[in-house]
Amino acid sequence: xxxxxxxxxxxxxxxxxxxxxxxxxxxxxxxxxxxxxxxxxxxxxxxxxxxxxxxxxxxxxxxxxxxxxxxxxxxxxxxxxxxxxxxxxxxxxxxxxxxxxxxxxxxxxxxxxxxxxxxxxxxxxxxxxxxxxxxxxxxxxxxxxxxxxxxxxxxxxxxxxxxxxxxxxxxxxxxxxxxxxxxxxxxxxxxxxxxxxxxxxxxxxxxxxxxxxxxxxxxxxxxxxxxxxxxxxxxxxxxxxxxxxxxxxxxxxxxxxxxxxxxxxxxxxxxxxxxxxx
Numbered sequence: 001x002x003x004x005x006x007x008x009x010x011x012x013x014x015x016x017x018x019x020x021x022x023x024x025x026x027x028x029x030x031x032x033x034x035x036x037x038x039x040x041x042x043x044x045x046x047x048x049x050x051x052x053x054x055x056x057x058x059x060x061x062x063x064x065x066x067x068x069x070x071x072x073x074x075x076x077x078x079x080x081x082x083x084x085x086x087x088x089x090x091x092x093x094x095x096x097x098x099x100x101x102x103x104x105x106x107x108x109x110x111x112x113x114x115x116x117x118x119x120x121x122x123x124x125x126x127x128x129x130x131x132x133x134x135x136x137x138x139x140x141x142x143x144x145x146x147x148x149x150x151x152x153x154x155x156x157x158x159x160x161x162x163x164x165x166x167x168x169x170x171x172x173x174x175x176x177x178x179x180x181x182x183x184x185x186x187x188x189x190x191x192x193x194x195x196x197x198x199x200x201x202x203x204x205x206x207x208x209x210x211x212x213x214x215x216x217x218x219x220x221x222x223x224x225x226x227x228x229x230x231x232x233x234x235x236x237x238x239x240x241x242x243x244x245x246x247x248x249x250x251x252x253x254x255x256x257x258x259x260x261x262x263x264x265x266x267x268x269x270x271x272x273x274x275x276x277x278x
Contacts, residue, residue: 001033003271010253011260012236016040016158017251019272020165024246029166032247032276038158041141042252045233048144048154049110050164051133053082053208055125055150056113057174057182058132064120067207072112075099081109082207083186088112103192103203107151110208114150125150136173137163152233158252161239165248168229168241182207183229183243194218195234196257212240219262221269232257238265247276 007015016036022029056078059065067079076086076099084105087095092108114125121128126144134142142156142164171179183206192203194210197217204213212220212228219232225244232238236253249272251265 001035001272001275003268003275004033004035006264006268006271007035007251010255010264012253012255014040015236015251015253015255016042017249017268018158018162019276020162020169020248020250021276022169022246029169029248031162034158034162036158038162039141041155041157042237042254043233043235044154044156044161044237044252045152045235046107047161047231047233047235047237047239048150048152049208050168050231050239051129051142051144051154052110052114052150053182054164054167054173055129055133056082056117056208057178059117059121059128061174061178062132065116069116071116072109073099078113078116079186079207081106081113083205084109084192085187085190085205100187101190103187103190103205105193105195107149110151111149133164133173134160137167139163158250161237161250161252162248165239165241165250169243169246169248183209183211183227185211185213196232196262217262219265221266221271221273223270223273232261232265236261240269242273245273245276247273 018034019032020029021032071078072086073095080086080099087097088106118125139160142160144154185204191201204211209229213226228242230240234257236255239250241248
């Protein structure tokens with residue numbers, strides 16, 4: 001895909017990106033194009049949350065936990081933690097708000113979800129993640145080290161991230177209805193701060209997945225539909241899935257998120273969607 005040639009202008013040492021598309025005939029999603037080394041591992045940072053969210057949804061369907069289970073501060077549930085609505089601050093500690101009052105981005109909330117999966121299953125979260133998600137999707141280069149953060153501790157290749165993208169376009173590990181519910185607004189109407197892009201009102205989020213909706217500014221493009229969901233990482237990578245376009249795009253780099261990414265990523269997203277529509 002020519003749109004991926006935009007990577008050559010990114011001010012980074014190394015980068016790779018790819019696109020997955022769902023065929024119009026309803027077949028399984030397939031890679032539509034790649035640029036760069038698809039087998040070089042990169043640190044994923046908060047893109048990890050997409051894997052952790054999918055793992056948590058597998059655990060829900062298996063009966064290991066429920067989204068309504070109490071977790072975190074009093075009055076908070078697993079769903080609150082996944083939706084950054086528990087009231088916990090970024091690093092945990094005393095709650096900053098009552099549950100369901102404000103969208104406060106919290107790595108600590110995801111780490112509590114991982115700890116709860118470990119407690120209920122008797123399996124360390126990194127092993128549960130591998131058995132529930134990574135191995136079934138043949139994400140052979142993806143890794144959460146033992147004791148690594150379920151919020152931001154993974155590394156992996158673009159090939160792994162595109163496998164995850166394909167799963168999120170057309171789920172096989174969980175029911176389609178489960179993913180649909182997880183990618184709709186959880187606890188609507190909450191304002192908050194989208195890291196790197198400032199205050200958003202509302203600051204909509206699903207269960208682990210950040211939702212584009214009408215956010216402005218945003219790290220996806222203006223051609224992305226409001227239904228687009230995914231995550232970006234401070235390590236310089238992202239994954240978005242646009243169900244309306246039947247496509248997903250992922251990128252990884254060796255350069256931390258900054259102003260370069262805030263302009264380069266939306267431009268790439270718009271170019272990809274323009275090319276797909278042509």
